[in-house]
Amino acid sequence: MLYCLGRSVWPQLERDLAKxxxxxxxxxxxxxxxxxxxxxxxxxVVLDAxxxxxxxxxxxxxxxxxxxxxxxxxxxxxxxxxxxATLKKALRNKEKKVRMYAVHTAAALGKRAKPLLDAxxxxxxxxxxxxxxGAAGALGELGKxxxxxxxxxxxxxxxxxxxxxxxxxxxxxxxGGPHVVRELxxxxxHPNKRVVAYVLQVIGWMKGRAKRAKRALxxxxxxxxxxxxxxxxxxxVWIGTSALPSLLRALKHRKLHVRQAAAWGLGKWPKPNKSIxxxxxxxxxxxxxxxxYESAHALRRL
Numbered sequence: 001m002l003y004c005l006g007r008s009v010w011p012q013l014e015r016d017l018a019k020x021x022x023x024x025x026x027x028x029x030x031x032x033x034x035x036x037x038x039x040x041x042x043x044x045v046v047l048d049a050x051x052x053x054x055x056x057x058x059x060x061x062x063x064x065x066x067x068x069x070x071x072x073x074x075x076x077x078x079x080x081x082x083x084x085a086t087l088k089k090a091l092r093n094k095e096k097k098v099r100m101y102a103v104h105t106a107a108a109l110g111k112r113a114k115p116l117l118d119a120x121x122x123x124x125x126x127x128x129x130x131x132x133x134g135a136a137g138a139l140g141e142l143g144k145x146x147x148x149x150x151x152x153x154x155x156x157x158x159x160x161x162x163x164x165x166x167x168x169x170x171x172x173x174x175x176g177g178p179h180v181v182r183e184l185x186x187x188x189x190h191p192n193k194r195v196v197a198y199v200l201q202v203i204g205w206m207k208g209r210a211k212r213a214k215r216a217l218x219x220x221x222x223x224x225x226x227x228x229x230x231x232x233x234x235x236x237v238w239i240g241t242s243a244l245p246s247l248l249r250a251l252k253h254r255k256l257h258v259r260q261a262a263a264w265g266l267g268k269w270p271k272p273n274k275s276i277x278x279x280x281x282x283x284x285x286x287x288x289x290x291x292x293y294e295s296a297h298a299l300r301r302l
Contacts, residue, residue: 043072043079047086055095062090062101069105073112084115091119096128103134110141117142121149124168129161136164140171150175154183157202158195169202176206181213188216193223197231204235211242218246221253221261229257233265244269248279256288263291267298277302 046068049061065086073080083105090102103123106113113120116138123135136156139146146153153175156168172180187199200220203210213235220232236243250262263283266276280302283295 042068043076044082046072047079047082050086050090050098055098058090058093059095059097059101062098062105066101066104066108070108073109080112083109084113087113087116088119091116091123096131099123099126099128099131100134103131103138107134107138107141111143111145113138114142114145117146117148120146121152124149124152124156129159129164132156132159133161133164133167136167136171140167140174143174144177146171146175147177147179150180150183154180154187154199157187157198158190158192165198169198169205172202173205176209178209178212181206181210185213185216188220193225193228196220196223197225197227200228200231200235204231204238207238207240208242210235210239214239214243214246217243218250221250221258222255224257226257226261229261230264233261234268237265237268237270244273244275248275251279251283256291259283259286259288259291260294263294263298267294267301269302272302 042064046061046065050058050065052058052061069083073083087102087106090098090105093099093102103120106116106120120135120138120142124132124139126132126135136153139149139153142149150172153168153172157165157172159165159168172184181203184199184203188196190196190199200217203213203217217232217236217239221229223229223232233247236247247262247265250258251266253259253262263280266280269276277299280295280299284292284299286292286295
């Protein structure tokens with residue numbers, strides 16, 4: 001690759017070799033500060049090398065591309081179309097590391113990776129978890145431009161790997177909007193209650209943008225599963241002041257576990273609040289010992 005860059009790079013290489021005592025990590029060298037001024041030359045060579053017939057070379061070059069693509073395109077914007085075309089091809093590559101570095105490069109490109117939207121959505125179904133995770137991250141960087149990916153990102157919350165679920169949740173949060181909340185609410189009746197609890201938490205992360213989900217969250221306080229009830233209560237707290245009346249009403253619900261979940265949630269309220277303190281103090285007289293217990297703990301946390 002250094003040979004392909006031409007004689008202009010050689011003096012810099014000689015100086016850096018002398019500094020390192022002859023021990024230079026080539027892979028990191030291409031992305032070092034010394035090479036930044038040559039990125040306009042490095043980038044075309046790296047893009048061409050992505051078509052190398054050897055898997056290990058393509059993997060090596062993919063890593064380099066993911067690190068220098070942003071600066072390279074700043075210096076030579078005309079390479080953007082070639083970069084997108086190269087990444088589309090790389091996302092279909094049989095070598096897993098090439099696909100992984102392709103999604104990382106797409107994430108680094110941010111909104112400029114919009115032409116890769118369909119390919120990234122497909123990558124959410126990749127057999128390798130680290131490719132799926134990277135694809136979710138890249139879709140999140142697209143923000144509102146990734147609305148088309150919302151159903152598949154919501155499905156990724158059911159992924160067997162925690163890192164993929166977490167990255168999909170972050171992506172949904174970045175995409176935002178009522179359509180995301182609607183898609184997430186479709187999952188609240190999923191048979192796996194851990195999935196339901198996680199979906200409810202993601203809705204809560206959206207805070208004020210999730211106001212339309214209040215009724216569904218209040219309904220989830222009636223779940224027979226404590227994990228789901230607590231996730232719903234926490235999300236109502238995250239939504240904020242507009243959800244407070246719903247939690248206070250739930251504290252007077254006829255069902256014990258709804259009152260218990262409401263008391264637990266009110267104890268998570270971020271700021272001192274007189275109406276919450278008064279409601280919890282009154283709940284100390286509840287007939288159910290578990291509600292009394294949660295109310296006492298909540299008061300101590302306020």
